[in-house]
Amino acid sequence: MDDLWNVSDEQDAALVILTFLQADCSNSQYSRELLSLGKDLNLTRDINCNGTSINALDDGDLETDGHLPNYTSVSLNDIQPSVELQWPRNREVAAALQQVAEELKEIAAQIEHNVVAQATRNLRKNISSCHSQQWKKHLTKEVEWVMEQGVGLEHLHKERLMMALTLTLVKGVCEQAPQFLRNLFNTALQYFISARTR
Known part of the structure; x- marks a missing residue:
């Protein structure tokens, strides 16, 4: 995709963002939020049909034959479901969206860790103490701050660099504070959409 902003609609943009945020996810609460x-966005489906849990009485005692009682509780809450993203049926569009997400992940992997870590801390602190309508302003401020620091990637397409940085900050905050995921996802989506129209 020559132009990052050729993502055709909001659903495609949301799919690219969700793909980025799911990469290398190790926090179980963050995974559940994702x-x-x-x-909720109809972008994923559980491909192994995990249920929530099968609840039954369980006193935790073994029976005399060494087996657990038949009414043992089976909890699936700690099992991470396998999910599959709902890519567009058009293979070319799906491949282009996957390429955008991969390019953003590669760019993000190149951004210097200490600058992003500081911006992530700043963003988390700022959004923790204000209303979600102000989050876009704080996100924009931190992206601009990092860009001013010179992350050593000036040779890259500016819009791609800014989007990779934006998603890196969103992911960093949400990994630390998963409760911010929905509002920050929506903030990033609006940032993405507004950047397309500039």
Whole structure:
């Protein structure tokens, strides 16, 4: 995709953002939030049909033959569901969206860790103490601050660099504070959409 902003609609932009945010996810609460968000947006589906849990009485005692009682509780809450993103049926569009997400992940991997870590801390602190309508302003401020620091990637397409940086900050905050995922996802989506129209 020559132009990052050729993502055709808001649903495609949301798919690119969700793909980026899911990469290398190790925080279980953050994973659950991502799964829930993806389901709510109809962008993911559980491919192994995990249920929530099968509840039954369980006193935790073994029976005399060494087996647990038949009414043992089976909890699936700690099992991470396998999800599949709902890519567009058009293979070319799906491949182009996947390429955008991969390019953004590669750019983000190149951004210097200490600058992003500081911006992530700043963003988390700022959004923790204000209303979500102000989050876009704080996100924009931190992206601009990092860009001013000179992250050593000036040779890259500016819009791609800014989007990778934006998503890196969103992911960094949400990994530390998963409760911010939905509002920050929506903030990033609006940032993405507004950048397309500039």
